[in-house]
Amino acid sequence: MRWRFVAGALELGGRTRLMGVVNVTPDSFSDGGRFLDPEAAVRQGIELAEAGADVLDIGGESTRPGSDAVSAAEEIDRVVPVVKRLAAEVDVPVSIDTRKAGVAAAALDAGAAIVNDVSAGRDDPRMLEVVREAGAGLVLMHMLGDPKTMQADPRYDDVVAEVREFLAERVRAAEEAGIERDRLCVDPGIGFGKTLRHNLLLLRHVDAFREIGVPVLVGPSRKSFIGALTGAEAGDRLEGTAGAVAWLAAKGVEMVRVHDVREMLRVVQVVDAIVRAGDG
Numbered sequence: 706m707r708w709r710f711v712a713g714a715l716e717l718g719g720r721t722r723l724m725g726v727v728n729v730t731p732d733s734f735s736d737g738g739r740f741l742d743p744e745a746a747v748r749q750g751i752e753l754a755e756a757g758a759d760v761l762d763i764g765g766e767s768t769r770p771g772s773d774a775v776s777a778a779e780e781i782d783r784v785v786p787v788v789k790r791l792a793a794e795v796d797v798p799v800s801i802d803t804r805k806a807g808v809a810a811a812a813l814d815a816g817a818a819i820v821n822d823v824s825a826g827r828d829d830p831r832m833l834e835v836v837r838e839a840g841a842g843l844v845l846m847h848m849l850g851d852p853k854t855m856q857a858d859p860r861y862d863d864v865v866a867e868v869r870e871f872l873a874e875r876v877r878a879a880e881e882a883g884i885e886r887d888r889l890c891v892d893p894g895i896g897f898g899k900t901l902r903h904n905l906l907l908l909r910h911v912d913a914f915r916e917i918g919v920p921v922l923v924g925p926s927r928k929s930f931i932g933a934l935t936g937a938e939a940g941d942r943l944e945g946t947a948g949a950v951a952w953l954a955a956k957g958v959e960m961v962r963v964h965d966v967r968e969m970l971r972v973v974q975v976v977d978a979i980v981r982a983g984d985g
């Protein structure tokens with residue numbers, strides 16, 4: 706399965722691929738403020754690429770529960786210098802994590818190849834058009850509500866079926882907007898309007914999203930469901946993240962979005978070897 710984006714493609718369906726997170730924000734839930742300085746963010750991106758990231762995901766707006774929205778100008782100021790440097794200095798594709806078409810367009814101009822939109826193209830009516838015009842890859846993620854309110858009593862009748870139906874509908878919307886199917890990727894949105902039980906069901910039944918027929922990306926890294934299960938703070942969720950990543954790799958999920966690339970690469974290498982061991 707090939708995932709196409711600006712000037713390149715990634716072969717998916719073998720070992721689970723790693724999208725490394727670079728948050729150029731003051732307020733991200735696990736690393737807010739660490740990489741707000743562009744130099745620090747670029748260094749972090751280079752380090753993640755050297756550690757084995759297959760994609761670098763650059764974000765200038767925290768979408769953690771309760772976070773405040775950021776203006777497009779502010780987001781562009783944060784991410785564009787970092788995208789420009791990383792696109793020139795690393796040889797893995799750069800993804801821009803944004804809900805705003807203007808930010809996506811500026812990042813694509815600066816060398817990004819993929820747009821990761823946690824609103825799945827719903828927040829900004831121009832987003833799908835910007836992605837199509839650039840020939841970018843696109844991640845369509847499920848979120849119930851918006852970051853400000855999403856954790857206030859989220860409810861579903863059948864969380865897996867509803868998230869799958871939503872993602873299938875967003876794939877159709879993207880195709881109708883002229884984006885080819887092989888540029889799309891779907892993500893159930895762990896922690897975005899979900900209780901602990903919802904998150905666990907989405908992970909347990911992750912196969913349901915693979916049925917949509919495009920690659921699946923999942924972002925469990927350091928999230929609060931791990932804190933709920935282990936009692937660990939956000940900066941201390943490496944082993945919990947590894948547990949989730951091992952499960953996803955065993956299920957054959959095409960890509961995981963993680964902060965700790967070096968460690969998670971080792972996890973997926975071991976799981977992949979077990980999954981692919983010959984029976985002879």
Ligand code: HH2
Nearest residue numbers: 728733734767768769844846892895924
């Ligand atoms: N999670 C976060 C942000 N972007 N994108 C996708 N596709 N999937 C995810 O699960 C996802 C995402 C939240 O994590 P992080 O970027 O570390 O935190 P913050 O939003 O506070 O910057």
